Amino acid sequence: MAVGVLALQGSFNEHIAVLRRLGVKGVEIRKPEQLQSVTSLIIPGGESTTMAKLADYHNLFPSLREFVKMGKPVWGTCAGLIFLANKASGQKTGGQELVGGLDCTVHRNFFGSQIQSFEAELSVPSIAAKEGGPPTFRGVFIRAPAILEVGPDVEVLADILVPSNKTVDPNSTLDSQEESTGTADKVIVAVKQGNLLGTAFHPELTADTRWHSYFLKMVGEVGEGASSSSIVAVGEEFSFYQPPKIDLPIFQ
Numbered sequence: 549m550a551v552g553v554l555a556l557q558g559s560f561n562e563h564i565a566v567l568r569r570l571g572v573k574g575v576e577i578r579k580p581e582q583l584q585s586v587t588s589l590i591i592p593g594g595e596s597t598t599m600a601k602l603a604d605y606h607n608l609f610p611s612l613r614e615f616v617k618m619g620k621p622v623w624g625t626c627a628g629l630i631f632l633a634n635k636a637s638g639q640k641t642g643g644q645e646l647v648g649g650l651d652c653t654v655h656r657n658f659f660g661s662q663i664q665s666f667e668a669e670l671s672v673p674s675i676a677a678k679e680g681g682p683p684t685f686r687g688v689f690i691r692a693p694a695i696l697e698v699g700p701d702v703e704v705l706a707d708i709l710v711p712s713n714k715t716v717d718p719n720s721t722l723d724s725q726e727e728s729t730g731t732a733d734k735v736i737v738a739v740k741q742g743n744l745l746g747t748a749f750h751p752e753l754t755a756d757t758r759w760h761s762y763f764l765k766m767v768g769e770v771g772e773g774a775s776s777s778s779i780v781a782v783g784e785e786f787s788f789y790q791p792p793k794i795d796l797p798i799f800q
């Protein structure tokens with residue numbers, strides 16, 4: 549079966565394009581019943597409040613929660629990470645619905661507003677160990693969240709140094725940073741908990757496909773015999789690290 553990509557809003561096309569480059573079919577998911585045709589799911593980045601409203605409108609939350617509860621692999625990138633978190637801070641007034649399942653607390657706009665978006669080289673030892681390639685990965689952070697706390701079953705795959713004097717704008721709105729983010733030198737930006745993967749950055753916007761192939765390996769690890777049937781291989785073997793041909797953007 550193919551990999552589902554929640555296609556309500558945000559960078560779902562970019563994820564599908566990377567999957568295609570790896571020889572895997574990505575299927576757009578907009579309705580609850582469409583989840584039955586996929587064995588894994590990517591929840592893309594975008595704007596989590598808008599995405600949550602659309603998910604609610606299409607009555608997707610119960611099915612998404614069921615999908616996670618069944619232990620099917622789900623990867624949330626950026627807004628998708630916020631969706632998967634058990635708890636989010638820095639939400640708009642009234643909050644927003646979450647799918648949950650990932651035992652962590654995420655700050656929605658930890659790094660600030662859209663213009664404070666940035667790129668950074670992240671140390672990714674677990675990814676390099678499994679996928680090969682360089683020990684670092686270029687993280688694209690767009691009005692990105694960060695993971696402030698994780699539960700005991702959560703494996704940290706990447707973190708990033710932030711200035712210890714990072715302060716909170718007292719005039720900021722609830723939507724940006726109304727809460728103290730502490731003085732920690734490091735915040736977590738990529739985690740794995742069982743079959744749930746979360747990244748605060750956007751691997752689908754780079755030419756480095758290792759996070760996608762890492763996720764596809766998680767898909768292959770689900771249940772007995774699920775690996776070959778759950779991945780539609782139409783080209784070269786996805787598991788080999790392919791050195792990036794170009795940097796940004798992915799569309800050539």
Ligand SMILES: NC(=O)CC[C@H](N)C(=O)O
Nearest residue numbers: 593594595596626627656
């Ligand atoms: N690039 C992103 O997905 C940004 C997510 C954004 N911080 C939100 O709240 O939804």
